[in-house]
Amino acid sequence: MTGTLWVVGLGPGPKDWVTGAALAAVTSADIILGYTAYTNRITPRAGQIIEASDNREELVRAARALTLASEGKSVAVVSGGDPGVFAMAAAVFEAVDHGPPEWRALDIRVEPGVTAMLAAAARLGAPLGHDFCAISLSDNLKPWALIEKRLLLAAEADFVIALYNPSSNARPEQIGKAFTALRSCRAPETLVMLAAAVGRPDERLTVTTLAAADPAAVDMRTLVLIGSSATRTVGKSDGGVWVYTPRFAGRS
């Protein structure tokens, strides 16, 4: 008997940023697994079981979900944002890759969601309007030397850069090191955007420059965007700004 495993993206926070398919998957599951911050967003229906666990237990959670599905249960693993971007989907397939053969017979369905950089960009204007990259600053999963190499190559390519997991209690210094690396090769006036708690009541958007960007203003709920050389601000009548990256690249 083989069940279904949904790997579901709940979007960046607000309920109205969730897709209909993601809501349907969560509603239909017998058991929902996820990091507490994400399962807390779900009001279980009668008979539905929620198993919340810690942020760092991705592979354990994936194996548990696969085991339950292989017992015939209908299971949903939930992530914030999109499950395929620095989230649970890769952990699930990694577990299948190294797990028992019966897991390869499961019906595994990934339900995409709005990932954090898209929501942050929407609030700011259109900073991702041209070529861009997404880099996780978590060095739990890769050495700092590789992160720095990617930052420098991304700067050379003149990508807009989205930085996920820019800071945590365990490694508050990562974002400062990233700013330092980028200052070595990008202009001081390069736009830097800090988007904290996007879509929540305590949302904070900061538009600054690479020269002025303060690592202490970045916490684990912040998505950091570094503009390309073409990224610009447009002043609003109320004194605020929008940020966008033109669709046309310079003829360099």
Add this chain to the structure above:
Amino acid sequence: MTGTLWVVGLGPGPKDWVTGAALAAVTSADIILGYTAYTNRITPRAGQIIEASDNREELVRAARALTLASEGKSVAVVSGGDPGVFAMAAAVFEAVDHGPPEWRALDIRVEPGVTAMLAAAARLGAPLGHDFCAISLSDNLKPWALIEKRLLLAAEADFVIALYNPSSNARPEQIGKAFTALRSCRAPETLVMLAAAVGRPDERLTVTTLAAADPAAVDMRTLVLIGSSATRTVGKSDGGVWVYTPRFAGRS
């Protein structure tokens, strides 16, 4: 009198991949503007006006939408996927940047959506599970030399690479040139994924290698993903494969 301009992402195609906020914005607008392929997805309510236009008229459409909003109308401009990724949001802010001062007083709200690469990745497994970039191959908007430079730097950074606008009737050769550039620096066995018409009845997913990838199999409805050196396949019991990129990077 000043209206509201929504810039709305309708997601990759199916209705159940649209967010609640995007649906609400489209429902509330007096006038909806967009490329015909996207406005065709909308069933207007009584009294609602739809203005469809050609794909290439982004800046004209943006100016028209801003003009209508400044006359007090409630206006929605719709894009497929996410409006901030190679779509209408950058055109709107570019128009504001170069337009009359009153446009800077408008209430402009960007509603994010599921962009094509997230949907393609979800169907394939989790190929975007680690650092990645998104590059548009359209050289209407930038010179080929810049596209090629970015491809080579992205390859050197070992990003997973998502290629938007890989081909069109006007430039069918772009994707072949991109494969040629990548073959100069990435291993022949690098995974290449072609995701066509994702979420539609005629969806086609192809998993191949950089050596074997056929440019003729790529059309304008295809999203192309190039794996990193770590991107792997996992065999399913039914003979198919999932593709994922491990969360852990090599200790290079």
